[in-house]
Amino acid sequence: MTLVDQNPAPSAAPDPASSPRPRVKGNPWLPTPSGVWLVTGIELRRRRPTVKGWIFYGLLLAAILGLGILLAVVSGDEKTSMPMELVLVLVLGAGMLIAPSLAATSINGDSSEGVLAPLQMTRLTAGDLALGKLIASWVIAFAVLLTMTPFLVYAFTRSGWHWDELLTVIGVILLVVLTSTAIGLAWSSLAARAVASVSLAHLTTGALLLGTLLAFVFVQPLVSETVKDTSSYVDYEALTEEQLYAYENWDWSEVDPATLPCVTSQDQWEYPVAHTEQIAWLLLANPVVLIGESSPIISYDTWEEDGRAAPGLFAEIHRAVSDARIGPSEADLAGQQYDECAMLVAEANGERYDDGWEDQQEVNSVYPRAPWIGLGVQVLLLIGSLWIVIARLRVPYKKLRQGTRVA
Amino acid sequence: MTATEPEVMTAAVSARGVARAFGSVQAVADATLEVRPGTVTALIGPNGCGKTTLMLMLAGLLRPDAGEIRVAGADPRHDSAAVRASIGWMPDQLGSWDNLTCLQTLILMGRGYRLHKDEARERGTGLLAMVHLSEFADRPTRVLSRGQKQRLSLARALMNDPQVLLLDEPANGLDPRSRIELRTLVRDLAADGKAVLVSSHVLAELDEMVDDAVFMSKGRTLGDEAAAKVADAKRRYRVSTLDDVALRTVLKNGGVPFDDDPSGVVIRVGNEEEAFQALAWLMSHGVKVHRFGPAGSALEQTYMSMEEERR
Numbered sequence: 001m002t003l004v005d006q007n008p009a010p011s012a013a014p015d016p017a018s019s020p021r022p023r024v025k026g027n028p029w030l031p032t033p034s035g036v037w038l039v040t041g042i043e044l045r046r047r048r049p050t051v052k053g054w055i056f057y058g059l060l061l062a063a064i065l066g067l068g069i070l071l072a073v074v075s076g077d078e079k080t081s082m083p084m085e086l087v088l089v090l091v092l093g094a095g096m097l098i099a100p101s102l103a104a105t106s107i108n109g110d111s112s113e114g115v116l117a118p119l120q121m122t123r124l125t126a127g128d129l130a131l132g133k134l135i136a137s138w139v140i141a142f143a144v145l146l147t148m149t150p151f152l153v154y155a156f157t158r159s160g161w162h163w164d165e166l167l168t169v170i171g172v173i174l175l176v177v178l179t180s181t182a183i184g185l186a187w188s189s190l191a192a193r194a195v196a197s198v199s200l201a202h203l204t205t206g207a208l209l210l211g212t213l214l215a216f217v218f219v220q221p222l223v224s225e226t227v228k229d230t231s232s233y234v235d236y237e238a239l240t241e242e243q244l245y246a247y248e249n250w251d252w253s254e255v256d257p258a259t260l261p262c263v264t265s266q267d268q269w270e271y272p273v274a275h276t277e278q279i280a281w282l283l284l285a286n287p288v289v290l291i292g293e294s295s296p297i298i299s300y301d302t303w304e305e306d307g308r309a310a311p312g313l314f315a316e317i318h319r320a321v322s323d324a325r326i327g328p329s330e331a332d333l334a335g336q337q338y339d340e341c342a343m344l345v346a347e348a349n350g351e352r353y354d355d356g357w358e359d360q361q362e363v364n365s366v367y368p369r370a371p372w373i374g375l376g377v378q379v380l381l382l383i384g385s386l387w388i389v390i391a392r393l394r395v396p397y398k399k400l401r402q403g404t405r406v407a
Numbered sequence: 408m409t410a411t412e413p414e415v416m417t418a419a420v421s422a423r424g425v426a427r428a429f430g431s432v433q434a435v436a437d438a439t440l441e442v443r444p445g446t447v448t449a450l451i452g453p454n455g456c457g458k459t460t461l462m463l464m465l466a467g468l469l470r471p472d473a474g475e476i477r478v479a480g481a482d483p484r485h486d487s488a489a490v491r492a493s494i495g496w497m498p499d500q501l502g503s504w505d506n507l508t509c510l511q512t513l514i515l516m517g518r519g520y521r522l523h524k525d526e527a528r529e530r531g532t533g534l535l536a537m538v539h540l541s542e543f544a545d546r547p548t549r550v551l552s553r554g555q556k557q558r559l560s561l562a563r564a565l566m567n568d569p570q571v572l573l574l575d576e577p578a579n580g581l582d583p584r585s586r587i588e589l590r591t592l593v594r595d596l597a598a599d600g601k602a603v604l605v606s607s608h609v610l611a612e613l614d615e616m617v618d619d620a621v622f623m624s625k626g627r628t629l630g631d632e633a634a635a636k637v638a639d640a641k642r643r644y645r646v647s648t649l650d651d652v653a654l655r656t657v658l659k660n661g662g663v664p665f666d667d668d669p670s671g672v673v674i675r676v677g678n679e680e681e682a683f684q685a686l687a688w689l690m691s692h693g694v695k696v697h698r699f700g701p702a703g704s705a706l707e708q709t710y711m712s713m714e715e716e717r718r
Contacts, residue, residue, distance in 0.1 A: 114502020122519030
């Protein structure tokens with residue numbers, strides 16, 4: 001280089017026109033706190049109850065309080081968890097009905113009213129819109145819980161539960177409702193018509209609630225093995241006259257029941273025994289089972305000493321689910337069901353015939369809880385639904401809902 | 408040595424070869440247009456020719472299948488946030504939050520644009536006054552008539568003080584006074600340096616509002632061909648006389664080309680000066696002219712000449 005330009009080059013770049021607001025780059029979609037807050041506010045303001053709405057709400061409140069007072073009067077003085085469980089079930093049921101219904105009309109409904117696109121044209125991101133709408137619908141369902149709080153507090157004081165247990169269950173219920181809301185929102189972003197998205201949202205909820213139970217029942221033949229009945233009976237044909245008399249009249253003064261001839265039924269009939277431990281996860285995916293699995297373990301044997309109320313609905317759910325999770329015992333698989341001879345001996349000696357059923361109940365009731373599959377399903381559905389909603393709300397649109405316009 | 412000049416942005420909005428299909432329907436096949444800052448451009452075409460689809464693509468709401476779009480220097484495909492920040496879009500569909508008041512609507516919209524609450528309120532109040540909806544500021548939007556909702560929609564589009572305005576059928580449902588006010592407003596906005604693209608069917612009104620026109624038919628913008636037609640239409644003057652036979656004779660003898668018209672004849676003049684000379688010349692030949700003037704709306708004439716292709 002011999003020729004060097006001594007003059008410094010004039011600064012070429014003129015000042016970019018300074019704008020009062022920072023310029024944004026790219027096409028952001030992540031939710032921002034202020035954006036989510038704004039969209040939630042807009043949605044709640046729009047869905048502000050009308051006078052009729054408040055009247056309906058008042059009636060609902062009155063009905064709940066009436067039911068609560070009735071229960072309190074009827075249920076006596078002992079500890080009982082039933083009223084509290086009823087409230088929790090009502091919160092869950094109302095939440096799973098109301099929130100998805102609201103959410104399922106909030107995207108395609110807005111779009112057909114022509115109020116979605118103007119918001120999309122602002123600085124609000126797809127994430128802001130999705131989360132704001134989700135939270136707004138969810139908060140309305142949350143209001144049901146707030147309504148029931150006074151009764152819930154009363155019911156709690158006699159339930160034998162601990163605070164942390166109640167808060168855990170309420171937290172899980174709120175998560176389940178949040179997931180149902182997100183599913184409703186996802187359908188709303190996929191279906192063009194509100195009718196379709198509302199019914200699909202409820203169908204999805206129904207599939208989770210009933211579908212898992214039905215699947216559990218219908219899948220059982222696939223995991224069943226056939227066992228032969230090995231129940232033992234008194235051999236009626238081989239009885240002597242004395243024994244026959246004693247057997248028919250239940251008079252064991254002359255005859256020792258242990259001497260009765262016994263026969264084990266063999267090759268007489270076969271029946272399937274399902275290995276429910278292989279398919280119990282179907283039950284665990286059920287939201288109501290999830291609630292049961294999140295509630296405290298209440299022993300069928302020692303609840304009184306433990307300072308608990310008698311096992312209620314949730315404890316019963318846990319016991320039944322544990323039974324399925326443990327699966328058939330050795331004896332069950334051996335086809336053993338009933339031993340008439342042993343029962344006669346026991347009864348003649350004034351003992352109770354013990355087939356192990358009650359022990360099994362107790363074992364089932366204190367079997368460790370398994371909420372993780374249910375929680376995993378809920379969280380996966382929540383994240384998946386939100387992902388769909390955000391993808392469908394991002395502009396510029398690649399694809400539109402079938403048969404709709406941008407609005 | 409010369410420093411390379413930074414490329415000067417002449418167009419606030421530009422689209423080149425833009426196409427978009429919905430399934431098997433090709434809504435926009437090949438659209439090219441440019442809107443410069445400080446001008447008003449009309450987008451004109453029959454129903455279903457793709458005007459709204461093109462506007463949605465310009466607004467960054469719809470992704471084009473092909474072609475290039477730049478709005479305020481940004482590509483809506485990759486930089487749609489920047490595009491949206493510089494655009495005010497007035498949709499063809501009237502939507503409003505039924506149980507929110509007009510002012511609330513504008514404030515919430517302004518906060519969506521990240522304006523401070525007080526700033527949004529101030530701006531919303533000013534815009535409501537501008538579109539003559541101040542008395543409805545605290546009434547729910549559901550009480551508004553169609554034309555009033557249209558005006559609220561326009562105010563909403565202006566909440567973020569946009570550099571580019573896309574107005575889709577803004578005159579729909581407006582009463583005559585509001586239309587004239589809209590015309591003045593749009594001219595004022597352009598005078599402020601904003602680029603305005605407006606689609607409308609009320610062609611006579613556009614004539615006085617726009618600097619430029621883009622015609623669309625069957626998803627295609629008619630570029631030079633339509634521009635030539637508009638330029639030609641602007642030169643057309645209609646002459647009505649008491650004695651058309653005499654007029655035709657004079658024109659033939661003078662070697663002036665003319666078209667026959669139901670109410671006289673149409674001649675072409677280059678500009679107003681030429682128009683004056685033409686009139687003076689006719690008078691000097693004793694033609695009894697009782698009416699002399701532009702042969703109607705240039706846009707309308709152009710539109711009618713392509714209207715035969717209506718689907």
